[in-house]
Amino acid sequence: MHSDLDTDAAAARALFQSLEGMEGLSRPEPAPVQKAKERFPGQAALIKLYPGVLVAGTIALASTWLSQHYGAPVMLFALLLGMTFHFLHQEGRCIPGIEFSSKAILRFGVALLGARITAGQILSLGITPIITVVLAVVSTILLGAFLSKRMGLRQGFGVLSGGAVGICGASAALAIASVLPRDKDGERDTILTVVVVTALSTIAMITYPLLTAALHLDQTKAGVFLGGTIHDVAQVVGAGYMISPHTGDVATYVKLLRVSMLLPVVFAIAFLAARMLPGGSSGARPQLPLFLLAFAALVAVNSFGWLPKAGADAATEVSRWCLVTAIAGLGMKTSFKDVMTAGWRPVALMVVETAWIAGVVLVAVEWFL
Numbered sequence: 001m002h003s004d005l006d007t008d009a010a011a012a013r014a015l016f017q018s019l020e021g022m023e024g025l026s027r028p029e030p031a032p033v034q035k036a037k038e039r040f041p042g043q044a045a046l047i048k049l050y051p052g053v054l055v056a057g058t059i060a061l062a063s064t065w066l067s068q069h070y071g072a073p074v075m076l077f078a079l080l081l082g083m084t085f086h087f088l089h090q091e092g093r094c095i096p097g098i099e100f101s102s103k104a105i106l107r108f109g110v111a112l113l114g115a116r117i118t119a120g121q122i123l124s125l126g127i128t129p130i131i132t133v134v135l136a137v138v139s140t141i142l143l144g145a146f147l148s149k150r151m152g153l154r155q156g157f158g159v160l161s162g163g164a165v166g167i168c169g170a171s172a173a174l175a176i177a178s179v180l181p182r183d184k185d186g187e188r189d190t191i192l193t194v195v196v197v198t199a200l201s202t203i204a205m206i207t208y209p210l211l212t213a214a215l216h217l218d219q220t221k222a223g224v225f226l227g228g229t230i231h232d233v234a235q236v237v238g239a240g241y242m243i244s245p246h247t248g249d250v251a252t253y254v255k256l257l258r259v260s261m262l263l264p265v266v267f268a269i270a271f272l273a274a275r276m277l278p279g280g281s282s283g284a285r286p287q288l289p290l291f292l293l294a295f296a297a298l299v300a301v302n303s304f305g306w307l308p309k310a311g312a313d314a315a316t317e318v319s320r321w322c323l324v325t326a327i328a329g330l331g332m333k334t335s336f337k338d339v340m341t342a343g344w345r346p347v348a349l350m351v352v353e354t355a356w357i358a359g360v361v362l363v364a365v366e367w368f369l
Contacts, residue, residue: 052097052329053105055088059328060321073232075170076198078324079191082331089332101329103178107291109322110175110262114298115307115315117260121253129224132364133257136228137265140166140357147352151345156180157189158349159269164197165353168259169231171323173197174330175262178291179270189346191334194327196350201231204354205239212243219243221365223250228258228361231354263295 063077088094122130144162148155160180164173177190208230212222222243230236233255240251298315301307307315 049097049100052088052094052099053101053325054097055085055094056082056098056101056105056325056329056332059085059331060324063324063328073198073202073234074324075194075232075327078327079194079198079331082328083191083334083336085332086335094332098329098332101325102333103326105322105329106174106326107178109319109326110171110178111291111294112298112315112319112322113171113259113262114295115302115312115319117256117299117302119299119303122257122260125253125257128364128368129228129254130257132224132361132368133228133254133261135364136357136360137166137258137261139360140353141265143356144349144353147349151349153345153349154185154189156183156186156273157193157346159273160189161193161197161346161350162353163265163269164193165200165231165350166258166357167261167265168233168255169197169201169235170194170327171232171259172262172265174323174326175266175291176269179266180273187330187333191330192346193350194330196347197231200350200354201235204230204358205235208358209239209242215362215366217365219247220250221369223247224254224369225361225365227251227254228365229354229358230255233259260299263292263299267292 059081060078063074063081066072066077067074089098141159141162144158144160144165145155146158148158148161160173160176163176164170166172173190173193177186177193180186208226209222212225217225223240223246226239226243226247227236227250230239230251233252236251236255237248241248298307302312
């Protein structure tokens, strides 16, 4: 038999069971949340990703506008603007979209680079420029891997910077970074590589035409030198056509030959990184990245003439937008403080790599072309 005291105690517990019931009223049990039915496949993923992708795309638009009006490299603008929005990657709804931009959109953009290249363009150069480019690219990457350990840097950074200098600047840096083992310093190294290689490429665009004039190189040799040494495609075009249309054409073809090295180089790095670099798995069986297969497929399709010029131009433009968006996303993942802690050694290494590839190509142009 319950006493009145027991009844009062039970009533009190029921009355104040909710901490948020400030008026002394008990809080009703919340109704179970029913998951909304998707109106189309992938709706949930789209809702999750769109805030970050929208921010990265907006930064890409702003960077393109600034590049067109002030003449500076669009990749550099996207990177620096992205870094100013680093706080968006620390917490909040933008994180999944930023990750998607810096990885999936990046690989899609790299794959579309294959639409710029045909086998005919490569073979039309003759055997000497082909051997020169292969030797210059491979030796620059090996030099970076060798010197990085002697300078107290991560060997992965030497491979990354050597590939960026040897192949096609920021685009190559992004592609190589996507297959290197992931660690806490990987994104910082990628950002630093993009910043330095873009700056060096801009300096080369201004100074190398003057160097070719001082060395009295003819238009063909000047084109091979510019296309074989300057890092980014846009700067190669600018420097080549600064001298003459013929020099610009030769420089562009040689540069596209270097871009075509992206496929074997990235696959070789992916293969070796799984076994040799810290963070890789020595027992893992390397997988050929799908974006490299797409890259090779586009090169083949374009070589057979199955891709119309309008389609190739559209793929090139989409690729550019994807890479700028990816750079913006990568910038948002990195803080200025992280970049500043890297010190002077990475910059010195990339300057040496730039001087090396210039020397290799210049010797080949002067003695064998």
